[in-house]
Amino acid sequence: MSSEISRSMGYIENRPFDEIAVGDHAELVRTLTAADIDAFAAVSGDVNPAHVDAEFAQEDIFHKVIAHGMWGGALISTVLGTQLPGPGTIYLDQTLKFLKPVGVGDTVTVRATVTEKQADKKRVTLDCLCTNGDGKPVITGQAVVIAPDRKIKRPRVVMPDLVMHKRGAGYDRLLNEARKLPTLPTAIVHPCDAASLEAALQTHELGLIEPLLVGPEARIRGAAEEADLDIGALEIFDAPHSHASAERAVALVREGRARALMKGALHTDEIMSAVVAKSTGLRSERRMSHVYVMDVPTYPKPLLITDAAINIAPDLQTKADIVQNAIDLAHAIGIEAPKVALLSAVETITPRLQSTVEAGALCKMADRGQITGGVLDGPLAFDNAISMRAVASKGITSAVAGQADILVAPDLEAGNMIAKQLVYLAGAEAAGLVLGAQVPIILTSRSDDRRTRIASTAIAALFNAPVAR
CATH class of the missing domain: 3.10.129.10 (Hotdog Thioesterase)
Known part of the structure; x- marks a missing residue:
């Protein structure tokens, strides 16, 4: 040495x-x-x-x-x-x-x-x-x-940094707030496997949702019996196959029977196709987008990341809707004036990098009231969005830099990589929703653990509460 x-x-x-x-x-x-x-x-x-x-x-x-x-x-x-x-x-x-x-x-x-x-x-x-x-x-x-x-x-030996983080602790407040609300009638789309049924039962037992099981009744009951799950108290809406399950679930929303959707054992494309169908779907005036609500051990507050699952290469108007959806969700989980970082590779606007141009335009849209409820800044590189040390080293003056609540990725690839890197390299947990339809959509995955499924459902309940809309 x-x-x-x-x-x-x-x-x-x-x-x-x-x-x-x-x-x-x-x-x-x-x-x-x-x-x-x-x-x-x-x-x-x-x-x-x-x-x-x-x-x-x-x-x-x-x-x-x-x-x-x-x-x-x-x-x-x-x-x-x-x-x-x-x-x-x-x-x-x-x-x-x-x-x-x-x-x-x-x-x-x-x-x-x-x-x-x-x-x-x-x-x-x-x-x-x-x-x-x-x-x-x-x-x-x-x-x-x-x-x-x-x-x-x-x-004197320099000891490694010790990061104390209780897994799931970041979602406890959201769960406690959601449990104060009336149960949310939720159509569980094609729950023909143990994971889907367990998610329905767990969130039902916590008082978050009233599950409406939509799919082939014989297969649903068979999956429950094989997994030793008691679904006797849950209502089943029979549908012959996965496409029909998605269509019937959407119909339940249109009929006022359900106020949220939860993905079961079918492809995301199947449920989203039914949601966006022109005559029978659940479109709204706003473009749909996915928002992760992440609990990151090394970040002091919830971190929302969008869009990592729906819009592949969003144009400017789509990005405006993506930002507004994320702001609305931030309000629902208790962030009154969310700080929104519009991500790119650099902090200066340059025509050669389209994401910087669009970030600047989104900031101007917010200035003129076309995006409301949040504080926007961009373009910002990832480090300058979440690290005050990085901000200080570059002399950036910003109400958002270093303390962002929402990270808006330039495209789906970037958003997906950011979210998954945080999960697999930083030990983050990632709950999330699809927003912009008439009701929130919970896109559960086979890899999601119990905490993630419950947190996603709690977030849907909070978003659906009257104060959040």
């Missing part, structure tokens, strides 16, 4: 036995965060609800989430291993007495004081004291260590 890199990282240095005197001490100060508790639980496997379940903890003896006791013990170990004696220390014994709980936001001071030395075995005894912000003891104890017999000075 070069000396320049070492200097940039700093050093960690010990105090050998001969340099230690009775009365010497070292300390550190740490404020407990919720992320500290989650990280300790994840590493240790200790998911005692007193530490990780706020609802349970509120009814427990301390009426709040508290730190694991050994979190404080680990801080004592930090002082011994990094300061006094420091690198080369061998832990032999540790006693601990826990006097008071430590809660989120409490600042703990950890102090280790040398009380005894044994020269023959290089042993050092230290009193250990952890106090809270009021100076009151929360942990006391005694440690016995073997101190190093030589000086050690090493470059």
